[in-house]
Amino acid sequence: MSALELIALSAAQAAEQVRAGHVDPAELFDAYRSRAAADEAAGEQGLNAYTWVADATPDTSAARASALGGVPLAIKDLFSTKGIPSQSASKILEGYRPPYTATVVERLEQAGATVLGKTNQDEFAMGSSNENSAFGPVRNPWDRERVPGGSSGGSAAAVAAGLAPWALGTDTGGSIRQPAALSGIVGMKPTYGSVSRYGMIAFASSLDQAGPLTRDVTDAALMLRHMIGKDHCDSTSLQFPEAIELPRGVDLKGIRLGVPAELTGDGIESGVREAFEATLALAEQLGASIEPINLPHAPHALSAYYLIAPAEASANLARFDGVRYGLRADADDLLGMYMKTRAEGFGPEVKRRIMLGTYALSSGYYDAYYGRAQKVRTKISDDFTTAFEKVDLVVTPTAPTVAFRLGEKTADPLEMYLQDVCTVPMSLAGIPAISIPNGLSAGLPVGFQLAGPAFSENRLLRAAYVLEQALGFDGTGVRS
Amino acid sequence: MIDRAQVLHVARLARLDLTDAEVGTMTRELSAVLDHIEKIGELDLDDVQPTSHVVDVVNALRPDEPRPSLPRELALSQAPEVVDDGFGVPSPGATAGASS
Amino acid sequence: MSTTSIAYEPVIGLEIHVQLSTRTKMFCGCELSFGDPPNTHTCAVCLGLPGALPVVNARAIHYALMVGLALGCELAPRSIFHRKNYFYPDLPKGYQISQYDIPICSGGHLGDVRIHRAHLEEDAAKLIHVGASGRIHGADSSVVDYNRGGTPLVEIVTEPDVHSAAQAREWLTLLRTTLRQLGVSDVNMEEGSLRCDANVSIRPVGSDVLGTKTELKNMNSFRYLERGVDAEIARQIAIVEGGGEVVQETLHYDPVSGAISSLRSKEEAHDYRYFPEPDLVPIVLTEEMIAAAKAELPELPAQRAERYETELGLSADSARLLSFRPELGDYFEAALASAPTGRTSEPLAGESPQVLANWISGELIARIGDEDPAQSKVEPVAIAKLVALVRARAVTQGAAKQVLDKLVADGGDPAAIVEAEGLGAIGGGDELAEVVRRALESDPDAVAKLKGGNMKAIGPIVGFVMRETKGRADGGEVTRIVREQLGL
Ligand SMILES: [Mg+2]
Numbered sequence A: 001m002s003a004l005e006l007i008a009l010s011a012a013q014a015a016e017q018v019r020a021g022h023v024d025p026a027e028l029f030d031a032y033r034s035r036a037a038a039d040e041a042a043g044e045q046g047l048n049a050y051t052w053v054a055d056a057t058p059d060t061s062a063a064r065a066s067a068l069g070g071v072p073l074a075i076k077d078l079f080s081t082k083g084i085p086s087q088s089a090s091k092i093l094e095g096y097r098p099p100y101t102a103t104v105v106e107r108l109e110q111a112g113a114t115v116l117g118k119t120n121q122d123e124f125a126m127g128s129s130n131e132n133s134a135f136g137p138v139r140n141p142w143d144r145e146r147v148p149g150g151s152s153g154g155s156a157a158a159v160a161a162g163l164a165p166w167a168l169g170t171d172t173g174g175s176i177r178q179p180a181a182l183s184g185i186v187g188m189k190p191t192y193g194s195v196s197r198y199g200m201i202a203f204a205s206s207l208d209q210a211g212p213l214t215r216d217v218t219d220a221a222l223m224l225r226h227m228i229g230k231d232h233c234d235s236t237s238l239q240f241p242e243a244i245e246l247p248r249g250v251d252l253k254g255i256r257l258g259v260p261a262e263l264t265g266d267g268i269e270s271g272v273r274e275a276f277e278a279t280l281a282l283a284e285q286l287g288a289s290i291e292p293i294n295l296p297h298a299p300h301a302l303s304a305y306y307l308i309a310p311a312e313a314s315a316n317l318a319r320f321d322g323v324r325y326g327l328r329a330d331a332d333d334l335l336g337m338y339m340k341t342r343a344e345g346f347g348p349e350v351k352r353r354i355m356l357g358t359y360a361l362s363s364g365y366y367d368a369y370y371g372r373a374q375k376v377r378t379k380i381s382d383d384f385t386t387a388f389e390k391v392d393l394v395v396t397p398t399a400p401t402v403a404f405r406l407g408e409k410t411a412d413p414l415e416m417y418l419q420d421v422c423t424v425p426m427s428l429a430g431i432p433a434i435s436i437p438n439g440l441s442a443g444l445p446v447g448f449q450l451a452g453p454a455f456s457e458n459r460l461l462r463a464a465y466v467l468e469q470a471l472g473f474d475g476t477g478v479r480s
Numbered sequence B: 001m002i003d004r005a006q007v008l009h010v011a012r013l014a015r016l017d018l019t020d021a022e023v024g025t026m027t028r029e030l031s032a033v034l035d036h037i038e039k040i041g042e043l044d045l046d047d048v049q050p051t052s053h054v055v056d057v058v059n060a061l062r063p064d065e066p067r068p069s070l071p072r073e074l075a076l077s078q079a080p081e082v083v084d085d086g087f088g089v090p091s092p093g094a095t096a097g098a099s100s
Numbered sequence C: 001m002s003t004t005s006i007a008y009e010p011v012i013g014l015e016i017h018v019q020l021s022t023r024t025k026m027f028c029g030c031e032l033s034f035g036d037p038p039n040t041h042t043c044a045v046c047l048g049l050p051g052a053l054p055v056v057n058a059r060a061i062h063y064a065l066m067v068g069l070a071l072g073c074e075l076a077p078r079s080i081f082h083r084k085n086y087f088y089p090d091l092p093k094g095y096q097i098s099q100y101d102i103p104i105c106s107g108g109h110l111g112d113v114r115i116h117r118a119h120l121e122e123d124a125a126k127l128i129h130v131g132a133s134g135r136i137h138g139a140d141s142s143v144v145d146y147n148r149g150g151t152p153l154v155e156i157v158t159e160p161d162v163h164s165a166a167q168a169r170e171w172l173t174l175l176r177t178t179l180r181q182l183g184v185s186d187v188n189m190e191e192g193s194l195r196c197d198a199n200v201s202i203r204p205v206g207s208d209v210l211g212t213k214t215e216l217k218n219m220n221s222f223r224y225l226e227r228g229v230d231a232e233i234a235r236q237i238a239i240v241e242g243g244g245e246v247v248q249e250t251l252h253y254d255p256v257s258g259a260i261s262s263l264r265s266k267e268e269a270h271d272y273r274y275f276p277e278p279d280l281v282p283i284v285l286t287e288e289m290i291a292a293a294k295a296e297l298p299e300l301p302a303q304r305a306e307r308y309e310t311e312l313g314l315s316a317d318s319a320r321l322l323s324f325r326p327e328l329g330d331y332f333e334a335a336l337a338s339a340p341t342g343r344t345s346e347p348l349a350g351e352s353p354q355v356l357a358n359w360i361s362g363e364l365i366a367r368i369g370d371e372d373p374a375q376s377k378v379e380p381v382a383i384a385k386l387v388a389l390v391r392a393r394a395v396t397q398g399a400a401k402q403v404l405d406k407l408v409a410d411g412g413d414p415a416a417i418v419e420a421e422g423l424g425a426i427g428g429g430d431e432l433a434e435v436v437r438r439a440l441e442s443d444p445d446a447v448a449k450l451k452g453g454n455m456k457a458i459g460p461i462v463g464f465v466m467r468e469t470k471g472r473a474d475g476g477e478v479t480r481i482v483r484e485q486l487g488l
């Protein structure tokens, strides 16, 4: 097969071809490696999707007998990978090579995935445009003057542009789903706790969750199947109650889709809303019933999120102190060393969130900010519980806009934060959600989000698959 | 709202050396974000339990069994400064203090 | 102190950090070590590497429950961990995982001091000052050794029920004994497995208002604790009497110079920003967990002392002495159980446990010091037999002490030693009467005084008899014979 034919295969197809002996896994790896390396070499002239690309072809002798057939995997920079730079796109971790590998990466490798490279991201996963990276911004393959979304922007761009068959990302408030939407691919955030966080450089521990960024829903299911499972190194991980199945089906008969008024009204740009409504109509044709629902506390989700996540981050990022690894600034005394190291090592958005989180936890403010935010979180979970008594899945646009121009929202943090308005409620509730491509608006991809109760991944994947098949989105144009 | 003095205090707690310009920007931006966030103050949350974990897991315990530690060279391999088989740091001086 | 000055009452609360003697650290599988080469017991978790996560050591929970039960605490059905945030090189994550608003144990008491709470947390690493190294413009340098970092700690906080430095020391001794007997810690102050801070304030006697307290840090021996607290009480009295006010601060006591100095400046006011640790889940106690902790509880010093008092009728002092050094108590009970048989089988009843206790806590300790008596050559049965011989008047007190000397040196059976050394008491027979007769003959002066009614003059007579009999005579018997022979 030619390199272009190899690139045209989805991850699941490629794995099948390797297992059947029709594709040489080393050739497959090299096809992607040369594309990824070329993009890396182009720096900011390219998509800037990678921070590191494998410099050799791995041993693929066991690939044929493995579930994932040696299919190469792009990994968000913040996953610890032994001996490989893992810098969370931060200057403060410049050159850091961990002595251990994240559990989820280990699992995927054991299933037969091979490490293709590390992908660019917003620094410490803080951002919705991938402009907050020490390695420079990532560009959207649909329009290089636009952002790919974030924080898993490098993973999204790499998959969309065929620089990787699939990629591993993380989602804290939308960091998989929103870039997937803006880049025209599938992105899934599993139920909190179903994938081990061990080895993921933490942003907000109670929200962070790893998930797949893939070309299609089947690939997402296949990757997720090999990610889940209890890990004794992560106290918050749990045993997923069932195996993840590869989705099948042709209709949505009997499925009740809830449309929350709070997440589908003002603030969603018209092109995105039109695409959303068209897909609701399609779902109805496929047999689903559409029910208006309410998530009364969803309008407060962003506020709660921007207290909880920065508060946790302010503590999670305290370990970057210039003592054991990473950057150290010269100073005469300890206090000066801390202050300068962290001032030089962190970018503006990270500093902003550390400040916000430190303030929200500080003496006299805890109850008004962090304490209240945790209660809002309870109310948001309750809202979903109530909703899922009436409907099977909740559907919304993934992001309120299509991909915006580089620099368009950097001046106003609040503007940027609004990108996650539809994804943050599910993160706070810890429930699974998936974004699938929902056509184009003005030539740019739109995302359609489906969310379900905890552990409803199979149901979610099946509904997403049926819609995907009916929508017939074509992303091949940006992969050539 | 947050004022300059508070920003400086928080920056010190967070060990961030902010330039004068950064203090100004930070004061403005954080105030704007906090103004938005403070809307949750309007909610009646008196009888609501806070959520710090969404998972329904308790007692994730580990048996008291040793696992191999890192070889020292590996533990020290990423350190900016190594002194006497340990991690070198500037001396804390008189003002900072430990606690346990 | 002048007659016009008021008397002050110290009010002291103690905070004790106890390193648990688990095999591995609180949140990772690194083995605990003391004195191993630096940074040889570290991993991703206890070095605070990016992405590493803590997992609670089950045995640390088990030990904390044992401590809580031993101190009569209430055990929290559900407790959680918090992050306590501050920057210091000995704290790799920039926060300490500790318990905050819901400690695993609260309330309770040990002896006459109430316990406020006991909670679990992780220990800091060790920061060693190495002086000028020339690294940056000759600036001073320190080195961090993360071996100790992450060692499980139970922090015990008392109510302010202690009112003197001596009481603080005595109570801490009781706590140490209790913990040692639980087997949950090495409780070695010099090695830092038991560390004590004291919150000290003073108030006029009779007042129930609490004064401003200071926190005296890390006194690493019982002696230093007592001296440090005494010095701080004196310092506070001097301040108040001088018209000043005590400032709330953290202090360091230098045992060498005796000086007390401030550890932190005020502007370094701490704001620990506690919040629930999102990487850990709650500890919810099960019946099995509590039963397992109960099953491993030995009899504790305070309970043992009470039993000795109520069941065996020991004096409070003896009961504490034997109980607070469990090895003494064990030895005492072994001796008590070995009822001697044969000629000297008079039962050890009535006040005799007290006599046995006195022999062990007095004469035996005087000879073997801090050594565990079980390790000495004196079998428990031997000291029991010896006491029985004394009580049967088969040997005198004085002779018995000589027998004990022999037992300590060579071991053996007391009756055999008495036999071999000819230390048997000279009974009421002719032999003793003959010695008394000679004594009276040799001292007409004393005889005259005795006849004159001055019984104090019997001293030289008894002394003569004791010398002649090498202590084998019974003092009471000698007196009786003197009275008989002089017709008094
Ligand atoms: Mg403590």
Ligand SMILES: [Zn+2]
Residues within 6 Å of the ligand: C025, C028, C029, C030, C041, C042, C043, C044, C045, C046, C047, C150
């Ligand atoms: Zn460790």
